[in-house]
Amino acid sequence: MKKILLLFLILIFGIGFAQKVKKAEKVKDKFESRQPQDMSVPPPPVTAFPAQYPGGNKAFIDNVKKNLNKDALKNLSKDLKTKIILKVSSDGTILNVSTYGDNEAFNTEVKKAAEKTTSKVKWEAGKNSKGEKVIDIVNLPFKYLNT
Structure with a gap:
C-alpha cells in the first residue's frame, strides 16, 4: 500500500x-x-541578377587558379580553401577584392591572383528587379588542391 x-x-x-x-x-x-530595427533605414537592395565575370564565374575561378603563384603555395597544407569577395560597381569595374579563409598566406596569394585576373576586365554589372545596374557583392568559394 x-x-x-x-x-x-x-x-x-x-x-x-x-x-x-x-x-x-x-x-x-x-x-x-x-537587434532593434530602425524603420528609417531602408532595407538593402535586392539584386535580381547578380554580377557575372565575362564567360561566367567558373571562368573567373579558373583564371584565378592560372594566375596563382604555385611556388609560394608549395609549403602550405594540401587542401586549401578561402572565399573571394568582390565588390562590383554599376559600370562593371571591381572596387574591392577580399579573401577570407583559415590560411593567411593562401588568402594573400589568392587575393593577388584575383586582382591580376580582374585588373583589365569589365564585369557584367548586377541588376535589380527593375533592370537598373547596381553595385553588387559577389561571394565565390575557392578551393585549391596543393600537389
Missing part, C-alpha cells in the same frame, strides 16, 4: 511540477529579438 501511495504521489508531483516546453524558436525570431 505504501508503494502504491508513493508511486501515486510521485506521479502527481511529476505532472504538477513538469516544465512547459516552449515552441521551437526560429533563427530569424532570435536574431530580430536581439
